Each structure stands twice: as structure tokens, then as C-alpha cells.
Amino acid sequence: MSGLTLDNTAIVVDSTCDPPPGYFDGPGLAMVPLKVHFGDETYRDGIDLSPPEFFAKLAASPMLPTTSQPTVGEFTAVYARLSREYEHVFAFHLSHRMSGTYQASVTAAQPYGGIEVCDTGTVSGTITLLVDRLRSRLAAGISLDDLHTYVEHFMAENHMLFQVPTLEYLRRGGRIGRAQSMVGDVFGIRPIITVDDGELVAYAKVRGERRALETMAAFLSEHTAPDDAVKLVTWSSDADDKLPALEAALLAARPKAEVVLHGRVGAVVGTHGGPGMFAFAMIVE
């Protein structure tokens, strides 16, 4: 039976999928970096600047960094190599409403044919969760149709939720989307934000750490049934100490859920979300 496997299928992402360290180092995987600029200094996300280095630099920098998408040429180099070595190449990118990365990737993929470039309509660890779920299917072998069906299912059914200590970075970076009118940073409010239709949307503003976690766990309960096969990813920007309590709250709400990954916010998402953000994404398989 001819199908897609880890041996004949490559997956490309950009660095805004905020994976665990080294996740995309293996064969059949490629991560194209966006860039972050501190004044005149340019760093490739995750290559020239690791997440801890970035947050240290962010804390010390008097100015807010800016970010830029990969060039078409950077994608071309990756596609030229992978399309030679693999029968199937898939690329997954952050929402086109947040960056032009998807468009650059589409342009670069065009000459090669057969490369499927996908706007995931979301961002950060959610994309790594998608890749992780696909890789577990590729490991077992999957038909092209079934793979398409799963990607569509994932895009329609995934959810992510995150908390930020301040909305300042989202505001200044212009990525606050429809959460624009949200009030945060005052009176102990913890803004909880989700992604809808490719942009950020205010989900709730809750006061108090415990109730904020309960609100995130309640979101998981609302979107799943007790016996669903729920796969989760959690991640943070320089706030991994927040994750045990988050995971405990999530697993208390859905004991059968499984945390399959721990992501790590890189320099680009970190520029727009700021430090102290923590998040989870979910999919019912």
C-alpha cells in the first residue's frame, strides 16, 4: 500500500510555531526562521538567539525589538532541497493575518509543484501540536486523503488560550487583533486571549491567579467531552514555572487528556507577546 510515511514526507514550518528545543532538527523537518531586530542588530529566531537569550536581551533593551518574515529565497533554499529528497512536502505557517510569512512560502513553493503550503489560521505551539499529531500518523503510515482530512479537522477544531501579564507588547507590536478594546494590566486583571479566524480575540478578563487558571480549564471542559481523546500542548514565554499549575488545572478538568508537548516561545512571538505569557492548545483527535 502506497502511503505517506516519515521517510517520504517532509514538514516545513516557520519559527513562530515555538517548538521544544531541537524539535525540528531531525530528518524530514525544517524550520525557517523569522527575524528579530534590536535596532541595527538582526538575529534569526531560534538560530542566532535562543529563547532564554532573547528574553534576557528584551529585559535589558531600552527599545522594543521589531520582527520580519523570512524572504522568499530562504524558503526556496529549503524547498529546493526537500523536494529532491521527499515525495511529499507540507508547510504549515502562522495566520496570514499576523504575518506575510505564509505568502512568502507560497511564492517560494510555486515553482516546485506538489508542495502544499497551509495557512494554519493560528500561531505558536498550536502549530507544533499539529505537526506532532501528523508525525504520529506518518509514523504509522497514512494516505494522502486521510492526511488532508486530519489537517482540515485540526484547523477546524483546535483551540488555544493564553494569558499575558500585560497587553502592552501585543498593542505595541500591532498584533492585538480583535482584543483591542480589552483592558489589562490593572486591578489584578489577567487577560485571557484566544485565536479566532486567524487573529487574537479577547476571551475573558479574570482577576486572581487561581480563577484565571480555572477559567482556562473551564474552556477545555466546554470544548470537550470527558471521554474525548484530547491532546494538549502547553508553552510559555520565559514563564515555565506557570506550566505545572496550568497542566494540573487542565488535567483536573479532563483527566484523560494528554499533554504531548511542551513548547517554548521564541524571539518573534516573544516580541509580540512579551514575557510572562503562558498558553495551551488542544485538539480532540
Add this chain to the structure above:
Amino acid sequence: MSARGHVLEVLAGASAALGLERDYINDLNVYPVPDGDTGTNLFLTVQAIIDETEAAPVDDLPGLMAVVTRGSLMGARGNSGVILSQIVRGTCESIAAAQAFDAGAVTDALRAAADAAYRAVRQPVEGTMLSVIRAMAEAAADTPGTISLPALLTTVSTAGAEAVEHTIDQLEALRRAGVVDAGGYGLLVLLRGAVAGFLRAETGSVAAAAVTADGSDRRRGRASRHIAGIPPDALEDSKFRYCTSFLLLGDDVDRDDLEQFVNGQGDCALVVGGEGMLKVHVHTDHPGAVLSYASAHGTIDDIEVADMREQTRARRERLRLDQRVACVAVAAGEGNKTLFRELGCEAVIDGGQSMNPSTAELVAAVESLDAGEVVVLPNNGNVVLTAEQAATMCDRRVAVVASTSLPAGLAAMVAFDAAADAAANTAAMAEAMLRVRSAEITHAVRDSEIDGVAVRQGEVIGLVDGRLAASGDDLRLVFGDVVRALGAQGAELITILTALNGCGVTVADLQRTAAEACATACPTVEFLFQEGGQPLYPILMGAE
């Protein structure tokens, strides 16, 4: 009263009713183009009739009817105004022929009005003024021949109202926008106003004005479904940009040729009138072409060209503002007032215990905001009634979320969402407010007994939901007791608004006390300290 006096009263009644409703009718206007000027067009068309009638030295009924017809034709503005001019014409010709104004004559006049209106439009569309005038005519025709004129007018008005309600189901554009037809509603308003004017002329009484009560009902209560908020968006722009209308004077104008030409230039074309004077109306991208064609066939006058795209934009802007929700809060203490502002409250009025703001201050604060709907947070039991009083006096929709303490008001304010509508906000804010238990720590103003406990003047007392929970000489100890009481009641988050000047206690002291008070019984309680600055109460607390 003379025939002339009657006619002028009828027109004055129609004009007054339209004047009251014109903005609302403008907002309803989504069809055929959401340019938001139907109310203005109807109002100005009636105004033109009044001007013409007042200037004409005519006193006999047929002569007056001719003047009114002419005035409506010359003054007709916009699509709705031109159709109205035909309704007026049908009515006036019929009444002039009948030489009377009784139930039978009115029934015939309504029929003639409906016929004239349908004739004016090449492709009549239901769910518009046409449907409303026809429903009125049919209702009149269905009444027994013995019916009195006032009873007939009531029947016609009721049938018109039903037809207006029905328009939303007849026309897709209206259904999608969730509104009734602006022209149809405007016609109903006009009829009711005219009837009120007629009854006033007959009886000399102002009681007849009750017929127009619909308008004020809307501002207060919003009774029927078209009264709900009008969504500013989801409306398609006109295919054509300019609403063009003018009079064409001349005896050798070929009306059919003109109509055909105008029709080819755009949509919503209307060519009405006769006897040397035609009113032309069309939505087109080429007003110049239409005007130059017409000027080759006669004299053009009263040219009006309105940019409908600009009108549509202005309408959308207006409605957006109208649907904006804002908050007014009453608060004491700089810290508390700043907090309300930071939470998105646009107006904060000084006030609280023993310094209640006046109704006028509240009304002024509400009316100072660029928002169609305003939520008021009184934040004190003594201010709730004033706020409710003020709510009835404002020129916009006001909801009072009856918060009786600052912590409750702040909790309500946290639930405020500028992106949601007033109803959703009011519900969410009231719910948030009800989850809060309020506590306060102050000094007893005199020796007394509170809830069975004797307290001395100057003693520190702690009240939870208005009942004495602790008392003593040491602010810290009383505070600790209150924290324990709130913790025992299941508090998860305790907000502490401080005003510690002159108390000899610091926020750090209180933080230690709070932590100790909860260490064993309720270790998961979180505390948030905030400098409130309120007078009289060193500490205000909210537990949720």
C-alpha cells in the same frame, strides 16, 4: 375652521410627527440604498408643501388640493419624497373631486393614493412605502360604509402599523439588516401626525396628540422589534453613487422618452408629474448626463445631487456611535476614581457616603459621552435612586447597574466589555456585582449599639455586608478578623482599597496581617491591595 385652516393643521401635524422621528427614520434607511436620508427627505417634502400652501392665497378645497399637489411635486426629495408626492397627488385629486372630507372620501382618496404610488414606480417592490399605502387603502375599503371618520382613521393607522411590521419579512435587505422599511415607517408617522392635526382642527383639542405617542415610546422603552438596535454594517452600498433629482419645466417634454433615458442611466428612476412640470429622480453615476439630456428638453430647476456613498458612510458612523456603550461611575477617592477610568469608565463623578451627586450632575455626565447607551454605576446605596431618576431624564438609553459599594462597582466595571452591547454588558456587570461581598472598616462616630454589640465613639469597626463583624481599638486586628470572616465565607480573591492616612498602619502591615489571618484556615485566598483614597473608610474590601 376653514378648509385652509384644516389643511394647514393636517400638514403641521404631519410635519411635527416627522420632525420628531426623522433621525430614527434616517437610521432605519437601508433600502434601496443605505444612505440614511429617508426621514430628512420626507420631512423636507412635507415642509415644501407647507411653504407652498402658506404662500398661496387659496381657500377652497379643490384649489388647496391643487396647491398641495404642486408643492409636493416641487419639493419632493429623494426616492421616498417622490413616491410621497404621488401619494399626496392621488389623495388630493380624489378629495378635490369628492368636494368633501368624510369617511367615504378618505377611503376613495387612499385607494387613489395607492394607485398613483404604484403607477409612479416601474417595477413596484413590496415591503416598501407602496405596501404600506396599499394596506391602508385596503383596510379602509374593508370598513362598513357607516363607519365614522375617526374610527376609519384609527383602522387605517393600525393597518399601516401592521404593514410596516410586515415589511421586514418582505424584503431581504430589511431582513438582513433587522429593520422595517424606513419609507413605510415614515409614511405611517406622517399619517398619524396628519390625523392628529386633523383631529386638533376638528376639536381644538391637543388630546389628539396621543396618536403620535409612538415616537416617545420608542425613546423610552423600545416596544417592537424594529426598535432594537440598528446594525450599522452589513449593508451594501448603492450600485450608483449620486442620488439626482430635479424639476423639468416645459410643455413639449416627451415623458416616455425622458423616462426611458433616465432609466438607462441608473436605477430607482422616477418620473412623475404632468402639465408642464415633471419631477425626475434617479440614482446614477452620471448626474451630468441626465441633467444635460433634460435641459435639452426644457428648463431644469431645483437640482439636487447627493453623494450616497458619503451619506452611507455618515449613516454608518452615526449608528456606530449610537451603538457604542460607555460607563459612568460615582466614586470617592483619587485612587478609586483612577481605577474606574483605567477599567474603561469614561466619566467618573465625585460622590459616595454623605456626598451624593445630584441628578443633574449624573444627567450631564451621561450626556457628555459619545455613546448611544450608557451604564451607570452608583456604587453607593444612597446614590442608586438618584441614578435611576437620572436615567429617565437622559436623551439616550441608560441602564443602572445598582452597585451599592465601591468594590461591587469595581467588580462590575471589570466585567464591562466595550465591544459588547448594552444588554450583554448590563447582564454581565450585574452578575459580577452580585458575586461580591463588601466589607468596610471605619471608626464609630458615636457610642452606640450595632447588631447587639456596644461600640464606643472612635472605636474601629468592621462591617461585612453592612453587619458588624468585628470591633476593637487596633485597626490591624479588626482587619484580620474581617479577612477571616470573608475567608470563612469562601472568598477566593479579596480586594482591599486603602486610605490609611493618619491610621498609623501601612499597606505592608495589612499584607502581613492578611497572610497570617488566612495562613491556616484559607491559604488559597489571593489579596489585591490598591490605594483607594476614599474618605471616612480606611479600608474598603470586596470578596469574590
